Amino acid sequence: MHGQDLLRQDLCRIGRSLFERGYVHATAGNISLRLDAPDGGGVLITPTDACLGFLAPEQLAWVDAQGQQRSGERASKTLALHRRIYAAAPDARCVIHTHSTHLVALTLQGVWRVDDILPPLTPYYVMKVGHVPLMAYRRPGDPEVADQVAQAIEAAARRGTPLRAVMLDRLGPVVWGPSATQAMATLEELEETAKLWLMCRREPAPLSQAQIEELRCHFGACW
Missing domain, CATH: 3.40.225.10 (Class II aldolase/adducin N-terminal domain)
Known part of the structure; x- marks a missing residue:
């Protein structure tokens, strides 16, 4: 062992x-x-x-x-959620759930959109995080959350924009990746982008479609 x-x-x-x-x-x-x-x-x-x-x-x-x-x-108590993520995302090797301050604050103030809690503000958010949907509030450990997250992962895969994270309303982000290092990097970029968005009073314009397309072409961003 x-x-x-x-x-x-x-x-x-x-x-x-x-x-x-x-x-x-x-x-x-x-x-x-x-x-x-x-x-x-x-x-x-x-x-x-x-x-x-x-x-x-x-x-x-x-x-x-x-x-x-x-x-x-x-x-x-979130074991069922972790196991469902591994089943739905075969390349995931690490799952991290935190109650990161700025991301929880964002759900309390209101996310950008239910299917995207934050706009594509920076190139690294687009490249390293991607789309992050909001999961409706459920008590901690509720097995229904595992079903919601697995369905979101499968739907995103069908669209060709695989998820690396979801946001649990009032609880915090759940992120995953092919290594612990990459899962941590996704979490860090996600929390820092939420911090920027709140610090700037939710006013900055998102990257344009042309700018996002450039990130797709040069870096393979899945947005």
């Missing part, structure tokens, strides 16, 4: 980094990593009500491919 041991340490490092930089607070948020068969299969996920800044590797819940917990403390 040496490979799983390394992944446990990596997940704790991610949690500590997010906590120390203010992306999560108290016991809010959760993180998971997909495990390959040699590492046991299934997912590693943070425990319910754990502070992400002070995780220990042995605390982390290992849930096998059949959904049975094999070790660690009780898995996060």
Whole structure:
């Protein structure tokens, strides 16, 4: 299980980094990593009500491919959501959910559009984040959220604009990616764009269609 041991340490490092930089607070948020068969299969996920800044590797819940917990403390209440994202987005290797301040504030003030919580303000938002739909409010851990998110991922894939994130109304973003590093980068870009939008009092004009098309042509942006 040496490979799983390394992944446990990596997940704790991610949690500590997010906590120390203010992306999560108290016991809010959760993180998971997909495990390959040699590492046991299934997912590693943070425990319910754990502070992400002070995780220990042995605390982390290992849930096998059949959904049975094999070790660690009780898995996060959002386990069903993480598992559905991995099923709907085969390239996802890491899922991160936070209660990031500016993004939650955005939902309280009103998002740009339900299918796009923020306009395409900057080139890196278009390239690194893409479309982010708003998911209707449900209590934390409600399994219906997992269904909503899986349906949004599948619909976006059919349109040729795959999702990297969704926003849970009043709760915070859920992001995923082919590595923990890329999932964190998506989260950071998303939160910083929300901060810019609110700081500028929601007044800046979005990038034009011609500017977005240029990003598609030069960088393969999926917008």
